[in-house]
Amino acid sequence: MTLTILGCNGALPAYGRFPTCQILDVGAEMFLIDCGEGAQIKMQQYKVRSNRVNHVFISHLHGDHFFGLIGWLNSQALLGREKELHIYANEKLKAIIAIQLEWQLPYQIIYHDLVPNESQILLDTDKYEVISFPVMHSVPTHGFRFTVKRNKRMMISDKVRECEVPQYFYKKLTLGFDYEKANGEIIKNEILTTKGKPNLVYAYCADTLYTETIVPYLQNCNLIYHEATYCNDQLDKATARMHSTAEQAANIAKLSNANQLVIGHYSSKYKDISGHLAEANAVFEHVVLAEEGLSIEVK
Amino acid sequence: MTLTILGCNGALPAYGRFPTCQILDVGAEMFLIDCGEGAQIKMQQYKVRSNRVNHVFISHLHGDHFFGLIGWLNSQALLGREKELHIYANEKLKAIIAIQLEWQLPYQIIYHDLVPNESQILLDTDKYEVISFPVMHSVPTHGFRFTVKRNKRMMISDKVRECEVPQYFYKKLTLGFDYEKANGEIIKNEILTTKGKPNLVYAYCADTLYTETIVPYLQNCNLIYHEATYCNDQLDKATARMHSTAEQAANIAKLSNANQLVIGHYSSKYKDISGHLAEANAVFEHVVLAEEGLSIEVK
Numbered sequence: 001m002t003l004t005i006l007g008c009n010g011a012l013p014a015y016g017r018f019p020t021c022q023i024l025d026v027g028a029e030m031f032l033i034d035c036g037e038g039a040q041i042k043m044q045q046y047k048v049r050s051n052r053v054n055h056v057f058i059s060h061l062h063g064d065h066f067f068g069l070i071g072w073l074n075s076q077a078l079l080g081r082e083k084e085l086h087i088y089a090n091e092k093l094k095a096i097i098a099i100q101l102e103w104q105l106p107y108q109i110i111y112h113d114l115v116p117n118e119s120q121i122l123l124d125t126d127k128y129e130v131i132s133f134p135v136m137h138s139v140p141t142h143g144f145r146f147t148v149k150r151n152k153r154m155m156i157s158d159k160v161r162e163c164e165v166p167q168y169f170y171k172k173l174t175l176g177f178d179y180e181k182a183n184g185e186i187i188k189n190e191i192l193t194t195k196g197k198p199n200l201v202y203a204y205c206a207d208t209l210y211t212e213t214i215v216p217y218l219q220n221c222n223l224i225y226h227e228a229t230y231c232n233d234q235l236d237k238a239t240a241r242m243h244s245t246a247e248q249a250a251n252i253a254k255l256s257n258a259n260q261l262v263i264g265h266y267s268s269k270y271k272d273i274s275g276h277l278a279e280a281n282a283v284f285e286h287v288v289l290a291e292e293g294l295s296i297e298v299k
Numbered sequence: 300m301t302l303t304i305l306g307c308n309g310a311l312p313a314y315g316r317f318p319t320c321q322i323l324d325v326g327a328e329m330f331l332i333d334c335g336e337g338a339q340i341k342m343q344q345y346k347v348r349s350n351r352v353n354h355v356f357i358s359h360l361h362g363d364h365f366f367g368l369i370g371w372l373n374s375q376a377l378l379g380r381e382k383e384l385h386i387y388a389n390e391k392l393k394a395i396i397a398i399q400l401e402w403q404l405p406y407q408i409i410y411h412d413l414v415p416n417e418s419q420i421l422l423d424t425d426k427y428e429v430i431s432f433p434v435m436h437s438v439p440t441h442g443f444r445f446t447v448k449r450n451k452r453m454m455i456s457d458k459v460r461e462c463e464v465p466q467y468f469y470k471k472l473t474l475g476f477d478y479e480k481a482n483g484e485i486i487k488n489e490i491l492t493t494k495g496k497p498n499l500v501y502a503y504c505a506d507t508l509y510t511e512t513i514v515p516y517l518q519n520c521n522l523i524y525h526e527a528t529y530c531n532d533q534l535d536k537a538t539a540r541m542h543s544t545a546e547q548a549a550n551i552a553k554l555s556n557a558n559q560l561v562i563g564h565y566s567s568k569y570k571d572i573s574g575h576l577a578e579a580n581a582v583f584e585h586v587v588l589a590e591e592g593l594s595i596e597v598k
Contacts, residue, residue, distance in 0.1 A: 012377055013340050013343065013374075016344070018340065019370075037336060037367065037370040040336070041312050041317065041336070044312065061401060063369060063399065067366075067399075068336065070366055071318075071362060071366045075310075079311070092398075095398060096398050096399055099394060099395050100366075
């Protein structure tokens, strides 16, 4: 699982920093997380094969988080996309997209509405789980938690062959079931499998006032992104505008027992963002500053 | 009058080339001509003081010509703009903007609808004239002609003082009127003024099939921008998609007796655009290739 930052700035692009956009590569495909203006240009620059994106997650409908979506959707069509695309967003997004398209796209968009103030399971497959959770901002806004499932038990092939377990039962083996032979003999799962690996979990906490109500959704993440629009010198402004400071972001990572924290969504007030790092590091050790083109392996 | 190219590419951004956007600096203010995605980012990069823009001209509602407008409008608000802004565009644009704004802008937008297939006088002041004219594309599309008026007669201050022409009559002098003294004596305008300078004219021909119907609007321009999506090797494609080739753009400049031609809106098919230049140059001598950041003094 690899996170790539395509845009790390707050509401106003500044100093070459683009509005919020991230790509999470989960192996078989990519998830697009928010899509600020210029996202498709950044994808080209960093050679992101964005035709591998089948699921788009939009945290909220402030422009710096979605103004780049229409351009990318349109370009996907021009590039001949036929695969359907799932978009998870506030219900208002559908009309915003529809009104801007002069033509019928050659692929289908399937919209999934995020319910304000609720947590939802958005995706749950053999390979991944994605949930939304409410954060606190001036419009309905959600964070997302992405889990790559790796904790299934792994078959010991020699043993599976020796005990003549039929192929149709393999999936049950990975889920921990014992195998019962035709003669009634029970073969314990531990004989046939070994423990899987721990899941990989990334959580994205979009624009939000500092709130510990999100901590239960963030327990033991490998990586958390939390917005850090300001430093503590602007705590009043952060609170008034329903944003967070770097110290607050670090507090959330600490309370959540995360492995690593990445911060971003910097105010255009800050040309130099080294203060954000110092402030967060005083609370939590493993902090990375988001910047365009940065890739972080989630481990 | 200075034209700055902020985006020169066609429908798909490619090779670092952005979608169409231009800034025309006419001295006292700036005109924004089309506004593809990333326009505000390019304005920052090239230090364009875009708060000096009071008039925006959108040729048509294909995304590569307007997807950057909403971001710029929103940022203007965040930067505290209070001055009203005039937008000249297809009537559908108003609803597209309105649906995307979560808040009341602190400035007023005044929309002026471009009537399909008609030429309109959009602005006519002491200093400028702007007209629209229809071009031929798959949706209603307009070109624009911008004139900076400089052809008023210029007063010879010593003579004006000597003949005791009162201040209220100065404007009439610049328009060529003779002055009649209180005693009935007529002082010929030629005694009091000298000839003004020629007007400066820039014409923007957005996405269009080759059509000589536009030539009457383009007579004797100092500078013409004409799209040149393809070279002649793709003439069939150009025609089918209602675009032009570099040679066709040059033909229009020649027929219009222009001083200079700038071409752009390159297809993402072309990484190297030197072929466009060679092809246009074979027909018309004074050709410039549009590229991001290029400024051309219109003279």
